[in-house]
Amino acid sequence: xxxxxxxxxxxxxxxHKTYRGKVHALRGVDMNVHRGxxxxxxxxNGAGKSTLVKILMSVIRPTRCSGTLLGKPVGxxxxxxxxxxxxxxxxxPDYLNGRQVLDFYGALSRVRRADRxxxxxxxxxxxxxxxxxxxxxxxxxxxxxxxxxxxxxxxxDPDLVVFDEPTDGVDPVGRRDIxxxxxxxxxxxxxxxxxxxxxxxxxxxxxxxxxxxxxTVSRQGTLxxxxxxxxxxxxxxxxxxPAVASGELAPxxxxxxxxxxxxxLSVEGTTIRVATHSPGAIQPLLGRLLARGAVIRSVRQFRPxxxxxxxxxxxxxxxxxxxxxxxxxxxxx
Amino acid sequence: MITQxxxxxxxxxxxxxxxxxxxxxxxxxxxxxxxxxxSYSFNAEGIRILWFKTIEVPRLAAGTPGSRSFIxxxxxxxxxxxxxxxxxxxxxxxxxxxxxxxxxxGAIELNLARPIARWRLFMTKVLSTLLFVLVQVTVGVGxxxxxxxxxxxxxxxxxxxxxxxxxxxxxYLYSFSALLAVVTRSTLACLIGTILFWFVVFLVQFSSNTIxxxxxxxxxxxxxxxxxxAAVEKRxxxxxxxxxxxxxxxxxxxxxxIDDVQPIIDGVRPWAQTMHRVELFVPKTGDVQxxxxxxxxxxxxxxxxxxxxxxxxxxxxxxxxxxxWEDSMTADTAGEHAVRAxxxxxxxxxxxxxxxxxFGAATFVFTRRDF
Numbered sequence: 149x150x151x152x153x154x155x156x157x158x159x160x161x162x163x164h165k166t167y168r169g170k171v172h173a174l175r176g177v178d179m180n181v182h183r184g185x186x187x188x189x190x191x192x193n194g195a196g197k198s199t200l201v202k203i204l205m206s207v208i209r210p211t212r213c214s215g216t217l218l219g220k221p222v223g224x225x226x227x228x229x230x231x232x233x234x235x236x237x238x239x240x241p242d243y244l245n246g247r248q249v250l251d252f253y254g255a256l257s258r259v260r261r262a263d264r265x266x267x268x269x270x271x272x273x274x275x276x277x278x279x280x281x282x283x284x285x286x287x288x289x290x291x292x293x294x295x296x297x298x299x300x301x302x303x304x305d306p307d308l309v310v311f312d313e314p315t316d317g318v319d320p321v322g323r324r325d326i327x328x329x330x331x332x333x334x335x336x337x338x339x340x341x342x343x344x345x346x347x348x349x350x351x352x353x354x355x356x357x358x359x360x361x362x363x364t365v366s367r368q369g370t371l372x373x374x375x376x377x378x379x380x381x382x383x384x385x386x387x388x389x390p391a392v393a394s395g396e397l398a399p400x401x402x403x404x405x406x407x408x409x410x411x412x413l414s415v416e417g418t419t420i421r422v423a424t425h426s427p428g429a430i431q432p433l434l435g436r437l438l439a440r441g442a443v444i445r446s447v448r449q450f451r452p453x454x455x456x457x458x459x460x461x462x463x464x465x466x467x468x469x470x471x472x473x474x475x476x477x478x479x480x481x
Numbered sequence: 482m483i484t485q486x487x488x489x490x491x492x493x494x495x496x497x498x499x500x501x502x503x504x505x506x507x508x509x510x511x512x513x514x515x516x517x518x519x520s521y522s523f524n525a526e527g528i529r530i531l532w533f534k535t536i537e538v539p540r541l542a543a544g545t546p547g548s549r550s551f552i553x554x555x556x557x558x559x560x561x562x563x564x565x566x567x568x569x570x571x572x573x574x575x576x577x578x579x580x581x582x583x584x585x586x587g588a589i590e591l592n593l594a595r596p597i598a599r600w601r602l603f604m605t606k607v608l609s610t611l612l613f614v615l616v617q618v619t620v621g622v623g624x625x626x627x628x629x630x631x632x633x634x635x636x637x638x639x640x641x642x643x644x645x646x647x648x649x650x651x652x653y654l655y656s657f658s659a660l661l662a663v664v665t666r667s668t669l670a671c672l673i674g675t676i677l678f679w680f681v682v683f684l685v686q687f688s689s690n691t692i693x694x695x696x697x698x699x700x701x702x703x704x705x706x707x708x709x710x711a712a713v714e715k716r717x718x719x720x721x722x723x724x725x726x727x728x729x730x731x732x733x734x735x736x737x738x739i740d741d742v743q744p745i746i747d748g749v750r751p752w753a754q755t756m757h758r759v760e761l762f763v764p765k766t767g768d769v770q771x772x773x774x775x776x777x778x779x780x781x782x783x784x785x786x787x788x789x790x791x792x793x794x795x796x797x798x799x800x801x802x803x804x805x806w807e808d809s810m811t812a813d814t815a816g817e818h819a820v821r822a823x824x825x826x827x828x829x830x831x832x833x834x835x836x837x838x839x840f841g842a843a844t845f846v847f848t849r850r851d852f
Contacts, residue, residue, distance in 0.1 A: 167851070205594035208851040229596040239587035241492070243499035255488030256595040300591075 157183045157308050157339035158204070160215035160222070165199050165208065173199040174210070175363035181356075183307075184337040186330055188350035190454070191360035192462050192471070197343050198236065200360065201312050204341075205233050218308055229258050232301030236312040236343075238293070242286035246277055246296050249285055254303035264303065271299035276325065290317035298326055308339045315349055327353055351454040359461040362471060366461040371454065377407055378452045378460075379425040383433070385418045386443040400432040418445075425449070485597050486605055493609035502575035503613060506568050510621035513563050517555050518628035523548045540788055543633075547788050550780050552629050554788075556640055557779035561770040564621055564647050572614045572651055573658070577672040579610050580662030589852040599848040607659050607840070614651040618644050639776035646769045653764030653832055654679055656839035663846045679766065686767040689756035690820045696749045697819030701812035703742045706735040709804065731804070764835045768828040771821050781817035783810070 158181035165174040173196045181187040191197045202208040206223050213222050220227040240249045250268040259267065272278045275295040285293065294317055301309050311330075315323045330353045333340050344350055350357060351371065358368040367374055397420070398413045407423055414421045420437075422430050430447070437444060452460075464471050497503045521530050523545075527538035540547035582588060583606055592602060622643045630636040658675040665671070713728055724732060786793065797806040 202590065202852075205590065207590050207593045209849075225598060226596050228594055231594070233590070233594040235587060235590035235594070237587045238591055239585065240591070241496065241582075241588070243496055244492075248495065252488055252492055253591060253595075255484050256592070256597060258484055258596055260484070 155183055156216070156219075157181045157185075158187075158215070158217055158341065160200075160213070162212060162214055163200065163203065163210055163222075164212040165196070165203060166211045172363055174203075177360070177363070177365055179215075179358055179365055179368060181339060181341060183339050184334065185355040186334050186340040186342065186353050188354035188357040189341065189343040189360060190345075190347065190350065190357055190458055190461075195360040196363045197360050198312065201310060201341075201343050204310060205231070205235075207235075229304060230307045232304060232306035232309040234297045234301045234309075234311045234314055236316065238297050240285045240293065240296065240300075242284065245282050245284050246272065246288075247281040249296060250300055250303055253300050257304035259304050267303050267305070268299075271302055274302075274329065275299045291319055291322050294318045295322060295325070298329060306338065308341065309333060310341045310343075312343045314342065314344065315346055323349065347454045347458055357454065359458060361461050367457065374457055375452045376425070378456070379407065380450050381422045381424060381427075381430050381447065382450050383420040383422070383430070383437070383447050384445040385420070385437070386445050388418050389415055389420065389437075389442065397433055397436060400436060402429055421450075485595070485601075489602075489605045490609045490612070493606075493612050496579065497575070497613045497616070500575045500613075502571050503616075506571040506575070506617050507620055509571075510563065510568060510617050511624055513559060514621055514624035514628060517559050518552070518625050519632065522632060538789055540790055548633065549635055549637075550778070550784070551788055552633060552635050553637065553774075553777040553779040554785045556625055556629070556637075556643075556777050557770070557774035559621070559625060560643050560647065560773045564618055564643065565650060565766075565770040565773075568617050568621070569614070569647075569651055569654070572617065573654065573672065573675055576610050576613050576655070577658055577662075577675060578668035580606070580659055581666050581668045581671055584663060584666050584847070584852065586852070593852060600844050603663075603844055603847045604840075607655070607843075610655065611648055611652060615644070615648050618647045622647075637777060639778075640773075642776050643773045646773055649829070649833075650766050650769040653682075653766050653836050656764070656836045656843065660839050660843040660846070663843050663850065682763050682766055685756070685759055685763050686765060689753070689760050690767070692749055692753045692756055693819045694816035696746065696753050698812040698816035699742045699746045699749065701815035702808055703739060703746060705808040705811060706738045706742070709808075710735050710739075731802075734802075734805070761831045762835060764832040764839075765828050766832075768823045768825075768832070771823045772825045772828065775821060775823065775825075781814065781821055783814045783817060 158179065160177055160179040163174050163177040163179075164172075166172050177196070177200060189197055189200070199208060203210045203213065204217060204222060206225065206228065210222070215222045217224070218227050218230055241252075244252060247268055250271065251264050254264040254267065255261075268281075269278075272281045275298055277292065277295050277299065280288065280292060285296070288296065294314070298311075298314060301311070314326050314330075318326060327349065330340050330342070334353075334355075340353075342350060342354065354371070356368070356370050357374070359366045401412050401422065401424070403412075407425060412423050420433070422433065424430065427449075434444065434447070462471050463469065521528050523529070523541060523543035524535060525542055527536050527541050528551075529535045538547075539545075541551050542548065583592065593599065595602070622641060626637070626640045629640070654675055657678045658671045661667075661671045661674045665674075710732060713724065713732060717724055717728070780788065783793070793810060794806070797803070801809075
């Protein structure tokens with residue numbers, strides 16, 4: 149148990165936040181982030197993502213929370229010396245230049261002066277801002293501020309980095325650079341926690357994700373775990389399959405290789421969908437189809453994207469419509 | 482801890498260096514100090530303006546007590562009208578946005594997500610903002626003190642008390658601004674609210690001063706009339722005679738004055754006591770300038786006019802008896818002294834207590850609030 153705890157950068161249990169006016173932003177969030185992994189937090193607007201991040205960074209006080217951050221209770225100020233944080237829509241003082249920004253926030257994170265100088269030079273180079281280091285932040289573009297923000301999060305050589313919309317306003321080159329930085333942080337065994345709307349960006353870098361919907365964690369795990377039940381094979385034919393033939397196919401599927409609660413086999417026009425992620429499971433089917441004279445146009449393995457997962461999570465299964473933004477009012481669901 | 486405090490201080494220095502108002506105020510402070518203490522000198526005849534014109538005022542000749550009083554009076558005016566009002570208004574204009582910007586969305590997250598207690602972060606930020614006024618006042622008062630010493634040989638060390646005292650005066654006002662900043666996060670609300678607060682505080686003090694002045698004047702008139710009656714009655718008793726017509730007229734007039742003044746005193750005194758109680762609960766910004774004037778031994782207005790040898794008696798109306806004029810002038814000066822009379826310990830103590838309450842409230846809101 150102790151080993152498991154030591155291996156967790158973030159261990160949140162039963163996090164609640166109710167704002168004045170009785171708005172229940174968080175309704176019992178449970179979440180684990182392992183050390184050294186890149187973790188993505190997703191969710192629609194008003195799901196409580198920013199509230200959760202701000203609670204971690206002690207910007208907001210939770211109504212109830214029994215979690216730990218780097219082994220210390222959430223809100224433990226001294227622990228924040230080991231955390232780097234890039235808030236969404238951050239604003240640096242306009243009267244400082246890039247180097248001074250890094251120096252100031254580094255000092256607030258208790259980094260020694262000599263280390264600040266060295267780190268600032270390294271990080272400005274890392275984010276491609278060395279040439280602008282002496283210019284006032286007031287003259288920076290949004291992308292440049294974002295790059296500087298990323299550098300700022302790393303000034304204290306953190307064990308945990310929390311990025312809130314890190315690629316917001318950044319051009320494609322900048323995005324790639326930030327992605328590379330995240331990958332480098334992972335190589336350095338640091339934990340990265342990313343809150344972002346850009347699902348494709350997250351899909352490229354995250355080891356695990358959590359989807360927050362209406363103040364609770366709807367799904368959590370590796371992409372592999374989350375998509376396992378939805379993976380399938382799709383066989384595309386040139387002509388629609390006769391009804392008799394489709395009835396012959398279902399018994400050919402080995403039950404132990406099927407996944408999920410969905411229909412093991414479904415036919416829609418020229419497409420046959422098989423709920424399995426085992427290539428061996430579809431071989432008898434292919435044989436029977438060929439024997440029946442069917443012409444196979446393609447066979448492909450289908451894995452839902454993060455966007456598919458996200459849409460599933462935020463869609464009301466009863467109505468098929470997106471869930472209302474924000475946490476529902478009233479008591480715990 | 483030192484690293485963080487030092488970083489916030491350095492940040493404040495960078496911030497105030499970036500504000501035009503800081504440099505404008507600093508220039509005016511220096512210019513005013515040079516004008517008031519460097520543009521003239523004292524010689525055997527009186528005051529010499531720059532290097533070309535001497536105004537003959539024997540009481541202000543070099544080395545006389547009058548010249549010392551003159552410098553003290555000018556210093557008191559410099560503190561009262563520039564450092565105590567003008568410079569503080571500029572400082573409020575320049576600093577009222579600092580805390581709202583500090584707590585605004587996007588900036589506050591960067592500041593709070595640090596290994597520093599919220600109350601320490603807030604107090605350090607607030608106190609480092611005082612640098613704005615501290616630098617202004619240090620330059621202004623320091624220059625005035627240096628010029629007075631170097632040019633006139635008047636090394637009046639109590640003048641230097643103006644540096645912490647004027648900074649304290651700003652702190653009285655800034656405590657309210659800080660509270661507004663954490664509640665509203667609006668620069669405009671901070672600026673307008675603080676100026677309104679200052680106005681209310683001014684009104685309380687102005688009312689109290691006016692009542693004190695009135696009370697002291699009337700008490701002086703009462704005492705003068707009683708003294709004059711006593712003197713005449715003693716003379717009559719010593720000489721074993723009845724008052725002559727002129728003495729009877731005077732006695733009637735003085736008794737009449739007592740009859741007029743006593744009800745006024747009786748009516749005003751409860752108001753004075755009430756206002757003193759009310760004053761205990763507000764930061765007394767105006768008292769700071771009086772304390773500085775007292776420390777510098779600056780003369781009150783009537784005494785300052787006397788330094789120039791102005792014969793105030795020529796303003797006496799023909800119909801007014803000389804003794805009545807004399808008594809009214811004495812009463813006038815007594816009123817001015819009453820306004821100037823400040824118990825520094827009580828004034829600063831109660832003002833600091835009020836300021837602490839405001840800062841405490843601001844710190845409480847800052848430490849408890851969700852940003």
